[in-house]
Amino acid sequence: MRLPPGQYLTEDFPVLTAGPTLRVPTDTWEFVIVTEAGEKHRWDWQQLMALPSERPTVDLHCVTKWSKLHTRWQGVSLDVLLEGVDTAADYAMVHSYGGYTTNLPYEDLLHGQAWIAYKFDGEDLTPEHGGPARLLVPHLYLWKSAKWVRGITLMDEDEPGFWESAGYHDYGDPWREQRYQGD
Amino acid sequence: MELFSDDFTDGNALAGPLREIFAMDMTQAMGRCVNCGDEGPVAGLKVYTHAPGLVARCPSCEEVVMRLVRSPSSAWLDLRGTMSLRIPMPVE
Numbered sequence: 228m229r230l231p232p233g234q235y236l237t238e239d240f241p242v243l244t245a246g247p248t249l250r251v252p253t254d255t256w257e258f259v260i261v262t263e264a265g266e267k268h269r270w271d272w273q274q275l276m277a278l279p280s281e282r283p284t285v286d287l288h289c290v291t292k293w294s295k296l297h298t299r300w301q302g303v304s305l306d307v308l309l310e311g312v313d314t315a316a317d318y319a320m321v322h323s324y325g326g327y328t329t330n331l332p333y334e335d336l337l338h339g340q341a342w343i344a345y346k347f348d349g350e351d352l353t354p355e356h357g358g359p360a361r362l363l364v365p366h367l368y369l370w371k372s373a374k375w376v377r378g379i380t381l382m383d384e385d386e387p388g389f390w391e392s393a394g395y396h397d398y399g400d401p402w403r404e405q406r407y408q409g410d
Numbered sequence: 411m412e413l414f415s416d417d418f419t420d421g422n423a424l425a426g427p428l429r430e431i432f433a434m435d436m437t438q439a440m441g442r443c444v445n446c447g448d449e450g451p452v453a454g455l456k457v458y459t460h461a462p463g464l465v466a467r468c469p470s471c472e473e474v475v476m477r478l479v480r481s482p483s484s485a486w487l488d489l490r491g492t493m494s495l496r497i498p499m500p501v502e
């Protein structure tokens with residue numbers, strides 16, 4: 228069993244949040260991708276549920292140093308959502324209900340690396356863990372896996388999100404221990 | 411016409427005044443929220459500690475008014491949600 232540098236193993240699933248837990252009803256939920264040209268692609272909950280889903284089993288690494296291995300999720304791959312999106316963007320800003328944001332390179336959303344996840348361990352994702360749906364990008368520190376996700380804005384230029392503008396690393400690769408700016 | 415004069419000094423002029431402020435207990439300082447304009451003491455903010463940093467929110471509108479991230483070698487203080495902080499100072 229391999230852990231990234233500086234991480235310890237945990238069996239439970241700590242809840243980290245920068246604000247109040249949001250309860251977003253699925254009947255008003257929507258997910259919107261906006262391209263760098265301003266073109267909007269919109270899905271409501273029923274449309275998301277109708278898309279082919281995957282069941283990834285992944286390891287989670289939180290920047291506060293806990294790691295949780297072999298977590299089981301279900302969600303729609305960003306490869307599916309971005310299929311019909313015409314873009315040449317290099318960066319993406321992920322937006323959540325409640326105002327949270329996080330940035331990552333566009334490439335990191337592709338090639339089976341990212342999902343809009345709505346089930347954890349076979350159950351509907353609870354609000355505490357970001358339900359009804361959260362981004363899941365497990366190859367980066369967990370703050371990039373935005374809870375209560377509501378959309379992604381594609382961008383030509385990189386911009387820092389909520390934690391990235393307050394001292395945390397722009398990319399956040401756990402294996403290179405990119406916790407803070409300058410790491 | 412000159413819009414800007416060259417009559418300024420570098421930031422070292424802030425050293426003394428800022429050292430005086432940042433050595434204070436800030437919980438009684440009065441902060442004004444950028445989002446809703448409400449003013450209240452730092453001690454009255456809603457602070458979320460189970461996060462990668464400390465997130466302080468305005469008790470009136472829930473917007474983030476302060477973020478504090480501590481790494482082994484730095485502290486980042488982000489005050490963009492705070493319009494101003496009125497800090498009580500001892501009268502000389």
Ligand SMILES: [Zn+2]
Pocket residue numbers: 443444445446447448468469470471472473
């Ligand atoms: Zn406010």
